[in-house]
Amino acid sequence: MTEQQYEVQREQNKIRIDKLLAEINPENSRSQVQTWINQGLVAVNDNIVKANYKCQSGDRVTWSIPESMSLSVTPEDIPLDIVYEDRDVIVVNKPRGMVVHPSAGHASGTLVNALLFHCHDLSGINGVERPGIVHRIDKDTSGLLVVAKNDQAHASLVEQLQAKDVERKYEAIVHGVIEHDKGLIDAPIARDPKDRQKMGIVEQGKPAVTHFTVLQRFEHFTHVECRLETGRTHQIRVHMKYIGFPLVGDPKYGPKKTLDIGGQALHAKVLGFTHPRTKNWMHFTSEAPTVFRDLLKQIKKMY
Template identity: 75%
Template sequence: MSSHQHVVTDDQAKNRIDKILSEINPENSRSQIQTWITKGHVTVNNEKVKANYKCLMGDKIEWTIPETEPLELTPENIPLDIVYEDSDLLVVNKPKGMVVHPSAGHGSGTLVNALLYHCHDLSGINGVERPGIVHRIDKDTSGLLVVAKNDYTHTNLSEQLSSKDMKRKYEAIVHGEIPHETGIIDAPIGRDPKDRQKMGIVDQGKPAVTHFRVLNSYPDYTHIECQLQTGRTHQIRVHMKYIGYPLVGDPKYGPRKTLDTNGQALHAKVLGFTHPRTNKWLEFEMEAPSYFKETLNYIQKMY
């Protein structure tokens, strides 16, 4: 561990401690710094504080940067369904059940392990553990992802993502019959204060907007299409639960009694963006996997 200290200046006073430390340590993310604070690696005037502590002029901040043990990323010969590829990027159809990038408990078998075997030129913006990963979809969500091969492409695609210029449409099957054809859910998403493993609708959360339209409805289920205006963690799953129509098969946000789909019935079916190098609009569509169609057939036969 390396130790550091800093005395809060007049300009920095009244700012949150995690904000001040993120400005002093630009190579570390805000979430990493918040983890340091939570784990007691940060003190103010020799006392532990919370990440939202607002500093006063003259406060003495002391912190130690814990040594991280980087995950060893091993290229693995895992089949990839590559929809498009050029020298700047790939578009991949991720199967249900595959984790996007390595993390504690998922050191192998991920999309990143497969990508490292397939190509050696992935962008490094998201660090060694997430090379090329511009955006993610959950383990049990299938569908389209774009992967950057260089930092220029990664930066450009990330900007399109944050400026809402990237087009992302999903198909989902939810519990309950939605009585109207379209809807917009506008509710902020953040960590559920009662369960840190879940996201929830939180007043201080990040803005989140989901547009949806009904494709087919049945007495107890609805087949919908969702378009993301923002891309928060578990956004569609949380938003649909919030309005009373949780996703079929969702172990985290769905009802206890649901259909056996081994995870949420959610598929990223449309992905569109402007190619960073050519400035041409690229749009891809991938039909839902067999389990999704079989679930729909099963529902149709019930009525």
């Protein structure tokens, strides 16, 4: 992802930011530019803005454009841990270390590559590179996610996510000892204006709410369950850092000195949603991977 900058000229005073960027980047449509803005990839004077922001002469505009990918995604014979499947949805237990969909630097070996080999009837709402993908979990986060096999199922699942009707619970191991048994973190998230490769707590960001419950305390660590009310990029990782308890092993948001497990200690263990066709409530659970369970054992022995 490359960052670009532009200073608004006098004759561009009062122009909408989405129109300005579409003019500066003629190879991209205005709707694509609006997607960048909605994803928090555009800032004016280091502040995240909305598409209807009217520029002022002298404004410093910065934006990060994801590097373009080939429109061809190759099916690959990669083993999948399929928890449930029917003609509308697939529920997959994603291993840590696997990227969900192709992106810059990850053109193959992704969950999408594996899904395209397994079945050919995935929804097309998200385009060629992200067929069927309704929601994502990070590369080094393991656990459950649901994939749509047709556009009707996709639309239903997205509507449920937006209405906060999808149940998503994670377990994590964090630095520090959380004194409260339960808590709620309500802090907006967007691209960090000071580091566009990270997300951060930004006043103009999108609403983000995380509920947490302490499962077990250790001398220097806490094992917690986190329930997502919203689903922003890196939400749990950013929120737990924000309250002073960053995830163990997190290379992006964790402390410099952490336990090295090759990524953040985070597992998507519970997923629940209403089936798009039958309207039945679907509920799935997944045990944390061996590396996560071994880390808990290691911490117990350490203290």
